[in-house]
Amino acid sequence: MFKDLDPILHSQLRLSIVSLLVGLDEAEFLYLREKTNTSAGNLSLQLDKLQKAGYVSIKKGFKGKYPVTTCKLTSKGLKAFERYVTTIKSYIHL
Amino acid sequence: MENLDVKQSIKTIEQAVQEARRVPHGAYYYFILWGIILFLYYILNYFALTNSDPALSGLQGWFWVVFPIGGFLSSRRSKQDDLKETAKSIADKVYLFAFSGFAFAYITIYLAAEFGSFNYIVIPIFCSLLGLTVFVTGGIVNERFSIIMGIVGMLIGAYCLKLEVSQQCFLASLACLFTCIVPGVKMKIQRV
Numbered sequence: 001m002f003k004d005l006d007p008i009l010h011s012q013l014r015l016s017i018v019s020l021l022v023g024l025d026e027a028e029f030l031y032l033r034e035k036t037n038t039s040a041g042n043l044s045l046q047l048d049k050l051q052k053a054g055y056v057s058i059k060k061g062f063k064g065k066y067p068v069t070t071c072k073l074t075s076k077g078l079k080a081f082e083r084y085v086t087t088i089k090s091y092i093h094l
Numbered sequence: 095m096e097n098l099d100v101k102q103s104i105k106t107i108e109q110a111v112q113e114a115r116r117v118p119h120g121a122y123y124y125f126i127l128w129g130i131i132l133f134l135y136y137i138l139n140y141f142a143l144t145n146s147d148p149a150l151s152g153l154q155g156w157f158w159v160v161f162p163i164g165g166f167l168s169s170r171r172s173k174q175d176d177l178k179e180t181a182k183s184i185a186d187k188v189y190l191f192a193f194s195g196f197a198f199a200y201i202t203i204y205l206a207a208e209f210g211s212f213n214y215i216v217i218p219i220f221c222s223l224l225g226l227t228v229f230v231t232g233g234i235v236n237e238r239f240s241i242i243m244g245i246v247g248m249l250i251g252a253y254c255l256k257l258e259v260s261q262q263c264f265l266a267s268l269a270c271l272f273t274c275i276v277p278g279v280k281m282k283i284q285r286v
Binding site for chain 1: 098100102103104106107109110111113114115117176177180181182183184186187
């Protein structure tokens with residue numbers, strides 16, 4: 001039915017992640033986990049898929065003594081999101 | 095492909111975008127801090143230029159110390175924010191780039207004036223640049239009050255052109271009050 005929709009984005013969790021990152025400069029793993037209300041393992045898996053598609057860049061570093069993973073939407077990810085929204089709009093004739 | 099219908103997709107996007115908008119940018123601290131720093135710098139210069147007390151005039155060469163104090167407090171706050179924040183809003187970046195650009199342009203003009211003979215134009219340019227920066231950033235992050243205060247700053251800058259340097263200093267301090275301190279306090283109250 002929705003064959004024109006990007007399969008990477010057409011998933012509840014991945015779409016949530018990308019939509020959150022669209023409105024932010026960058027977000028930590030902790031923030032995404034809290035806002036998407038999902039498990040660390042599942043979030044990690046979906047982020048990995050988004051990273052492999054080139055939609056999200058992931059940076060690992062330290063905040064004080066603690067390790068931190070920071071995610072940022074890439075320009076490819078932003079374009080894919082814009083295309084996704086355009087396609088969705090065409091389905092509902094907006 | 096996951097069985098996600100169009101309405102669900104739209105709802106997911108809307109919720110996430112709304113959620114991301116709630117991330118505070120915390121710019122109020124820098125607005126208030128630098129507003130006070132610049133206000134003090136110009137008001138002290140105004141008093142030094144209009145007062146015949148030699149002690150105050152002698153101190154005029156030391157008023158610049160407020161800038162490293164501002165730099166130290168900004169840097170300390172930035173480190174504290176980095177430790178606390180789990181997400182950075184786009185507004186954070188807008189403010190960082192816009193005000194870094196403003197500072198660079200102002201320092202360049204200030205140094206050029208030191209070596210040239212156009213001191214009288216530095217403060218009008220300062221007020222105009224400050225007003226412009228607040229106006230543009232206010233427009234980008236949808237802060238209508240900042241847009242208005244930015245216009246006030248630019249108007250003060252234009253009016254300053256007609257005045258002597260001491261009066262320019264007084265108006266520059268007012269520009270700092272209107273373009274930085276007042277919007278900063280409003281942002282703090284609104285918790286943005």
